[in-house]
Amino acid sequence: MQSQNFYLINFKDENIKNLINNKIFTNKYNILNSNNDKKFLFVFELEKEIIGFVEAMIITNINECEIYYIEILKEFRGKHFGYNLLRNFLKKLKNLNILYVFLEVRINNIIAINLYKKLNFLYIGTRKKYYSNPTEDAYLMKKDI
Numbered sequence: 001m002q003s004q005n006f007y008l009i010n011f012k013d014e015n016i017k018n019l020i021n022n023k024i025f026t027n028k029y030n031i032l033n034s035n036n037d038k039k040f041l042f043v044f045e046l047e048k049e050i051i052g053f054v055e056a057m058i059i060t061n062i063n064e065c066e067i068y069y070i071e072i073l074k075e076f077r078g079k080h081f082g083y084n085l086l087r088n089f090l091k092k093l094k095n096l097n098i099l100y101v102f103l104e105v106r107i108n109n110i111i112a113i114n115l116y117k118k119l120n121f122l123y124i125g126t127r128k129k130y131y132s133n134p135t136e137d138a139y140l141m142k143k144d145i
Contacts (some may be wrong), residue, residue, distance in 0.1 A: 006088045015092065016081040042092060044072075044085045051076045054089045065093055067103040070112075086119055096143050101145060104138040106131055116141050 042054040052072035058065050072082045093101060104127060111116050121141040130138035 004084070005048075006085070006092070007043055007045075008092060009041045009043060010039075033114065034053070037088065039068075042065055042089045044088070046076070046081070052081060052085050054085060056089075058093070058096065060096070060098075063097060063099040065098050065101045067101060082115055083118065086115065090119065090143070098145055101143045103141050104130060105141060107137045107139055113139065116143075119143065 010050075038057045038059060040056055040058055042056065043050055044052040052058045052070070054067060055069040056065050056067045070082065070086065072085065090101065101121075103116070103121070105116065107126070121143045123139055125140040127138040127140055129135050
């Protein structure tokens with residue numbers, strides 16, 4: 001069995017740049033330039049190699065989390081690593097006494113929508129023209145932890 005490791009890192013931690021500097025993540029620029037002490041990365045390592053992460057804001061005073069971005073390296077997609085990453089992230093949130101998790105997803109991203117439904121996220125609304133390049137609506141989804 002392959003060794004898997006999950007850990008939470010604050011965006012102000014300088015080690016983030018070192019952790020993902022050599023990876024080809026599509027959202028790297030935003031991560032490296034963020035300076036928000038409520039934002040975190042939940043990192044997934046497989047055999048000591050970073051293969052994915054969840055970018056999120058955890059608001060402990062109201063027990064909520066907003067997921068901004070989830071990514072698994074291309075060569076690891078379609079092998080249930082995204083499910084495993086998100087499932088372990090939700091367990092971590094429960095341990096932090098987070099009650100609700102929110103996220104937006106492109107309405108045409110059927111793979112992601114099915115993953116969120118599998119993890120019991122519920123559709124709660126639509127945000128019109130939420131995304132650009134291309135312009136697209138987003139489903140707003142919520143999960144009670």
